[in-house]
Amino acid sequence: MTNILWLKGGACSGNTMSFLGAEEPNVVELITDFGINILYHPTLALEIGKQVSNLLRDILKGKMEVDIFVFEGSVIQGPSGSGAMNYFADRPMIDWINDIAPIAKYVVAVGDCAAWGGIPAVPPNPTESTGLQFHKDQYGGFLSAEFRSKAGVPVINIPGCPAHPDWMTQILVALATGRVKDIVLDELNRPKTFFTDFVQTGCPNTMSFATRVEGGFGKRGGCLFYEVGCRGPLSRATCNRILWNRHSSKTRANHPCLGCTEPGFPHHDLEKGSVFKTMKYLGFAPLDVPTGSSQLGYYAYSGAQNAPVSAEKALGTLDSSSETP
């Protein structure tokens, strides 16, 4: 039996909605086939009020173990670091996190807000939101860079806005079945199995990317990189390989990838003209170039010369060791 405790901070509950749509495995299978026991989940639980604080206090007294502590939403530290903007079960949520994270065998951050602050952390960030262990792409979230769970593992980040449901359930199963050693993390503590390839891998528009054929929002054919801000070549995620609802993805529906699995999301802090629009340098060259390219190199070699690299990235055969995510 693996006990999961799921708490939420500054959350829209999008990751919970996504989680409930998981298919491989689905949430019922987590319980029936993989021995997972959900101690408490704010959306699913029957407990309310005192029952919740009693349950959390019983955990702190050691009456029951937390094997996996899942956190969704930003860690709200305001005002002035008190955490009083996010009270839960009679205490600031930050106090529960402080007490529970070190006694949990594993800690998992689901979604961008829990991983690195996400939308709530966009300046001026009135709630003083941050991620569990990261703030944007740096250590400096709520827990220290040195934090390790009881099993000696840092916070496992499963980013996305929301995270893909199967990324969540498959990591939970790996932890519940003692396969933590199979979860290799990248430098942002994301499981590499889901966050090594780019969203562009598997996108049907890659040939248009290579040949610089512009598409458009909702328009069939063409690539969304040049005008409507697609971040598929800059964002590591399996959205075009493990399809959403086993059916599609943003770019398959000709909607630009917003780069939601990267710690910069929302990119350019939602600056005017930065969403659904390709920001341009000198009015014509994309400001954000594909990961692994320097701006100068990209501008110099884009076009026909860009095709081989683009094709390699699309096929997933590009040597990523030389790239900076």
Ligand code: SF4
């Ligand atoms: S992921 Fe985006 S940039 Fe890449 S080919 Fe598809 S539409 Fe173009």
Ligand code: SF4
């Ligand atoms: S396609 Fe891009 S924006 Fe959409 S879920 Fe995947 S990484 Fe996030």
